[in-house]
Amino acid sequence: MRHLLLKYIPLVLLFVLVVFLLISPNTEENIPTSADVRTDTSDTTTEPSETEPPTPKKRVALTFDDGPAYDSNSFQRLTYKLVDKLAEYDGAATFFLVGNRINSVTGEAIRYASEHGCEIGIHAYTHDYNFSACDYGIFTSELKDTEAAIEKYSGKEVTLFRPPYGAITDSRAVDSGYPIILWNLDSEDWRYKSRSNGTEAQKNIEIIADNILSKVEDGDIILMHEIYQNSYEAACIVIDTLSAQGYEFVTVSELLGEENLKIGKTYYNAPQNQIAD
Numbered sequence: 085m086r087h088l089l090l091k092y093i094p095l096v097l098l099f100v101l102v103v104f105l106l107i108s109p110n111t112e113e114n115i116p117t118s119a120d121v122r123t124d125t126s127d128t129t130t131e132p133s134e135t136e137p138p139t140p141k142k143r144v145a146l147t148f149d150d151g152p153a154y155d156s157n158s159f160q161r162l163t164y165k166l167v168d169k170l171a172e173y174d175g176a177a178t179f180f181l182v183g184n185r186i187n188s189v190t191g192e193a194i195r196y197a198s199e200h201g202c203e204i205g206i207h208a209y210t211h212d213y214n215f216s217a218c219d220y221g222i223f224t225s226e227l228k229d230t231e232a233a234i235e236k237y238s239g240k241e242v243t244l245f246r247p248p249y250g251a252i253t254d255s256r257a258v259d260s261g262y263p264i265i266l267w268n269l270d271s272e273d274w275r276y277k278s279r280s281n282g283t284e285a286q287k288n289i290e291i292i293a294d295n296i297l298s299k300v301e302d303g304d305i306i307l308m309h310e311i312y313q314n315s316y317e318a319a320c321i322v323i324d325t326l327s328a329q330g331y332e333f334v335t336v337s338e339l340l341g342e343e344n345l346k347i348g349k350t351y352y353n354a355p356q357n358q359i360a361d
């Protein structure tokens with residue numbers, strides 16, 4: 085019996101060898117080679133290495149003080165025109181208003197701006213006082229009266245405050261009940277409001293636009309004024325030019341993030357770590 089088993093061992097080994105040789109070519113065919121891998125992926129159009137990462141949009145907040153541009157004739161409906169210009173690019177601005185310029189006529193401009201995504205904040209009621217030095221009672225009533233006048237037409241709760249000249253004490257900033265929104269890029273448009281002749285007006289418009297375009301960066305809060313024709317025309321140049329450079333025009337709350345705004349704290353622009361989202 086033992087002798088018989090020993091006799092068959094070479095046959096069994098031979099059988100195993102034959103089976104292995106028959107199977108092994110198939111196994112090799114099933115293993116994809118590196119050439120096969122390259123061929124497979126080159127057929128697809130979404131190869132990761134060829135996809136450009138999406139470029140994050142640059143954003144600025146254009147802000148306009150001292151409105152509403154209250155006389156529809158002498159101010160040529162500047163509020164409406166600014167809102168319409170920004171709407172060409174799905175953009176919006178933030179307006180800081182003077183309460184005693186709000187009436188049933190200018191109120192409609194506020195309503196129009198608000199309905200088109202613009203943000204309306206408090207500037208002052210009379211623009212006659214420095215809020216860091218005036219009587220405390222005047223300070224609080226200027227705020228309260230402007231807040232009421234804006235909300236009557238905007239249909240939204242006011243959430244921002246920019247004191248005239250950026251002047252306010254730390255304790256009054258807290259007492260205001262609002263975040264204080266200042267700016268980091270000043271167009272100095274009020275210096276170049278003269279339109280005494282056409283050539284001068286055109287030169288002034290170009291200076292205002294250049295004051296912004298030569299310095300602008302992602303996250304800036306840009307200071308302009310709503311009530312000058314030159315400011316409006318410069319804003320149109322700025323909006324067209326920056327849009328072509330990939331900028332978006334957002335409200336202050338969008339730029340800074342509503343959830344980041346704290347009562348009494350002062351903001352100048354969007355910190356770099358808040359810009360990319």
Ligand SMILES: [Zn+2]
Nearest residue numbers: 149150248249
């Ligand atoms: Zn002002």
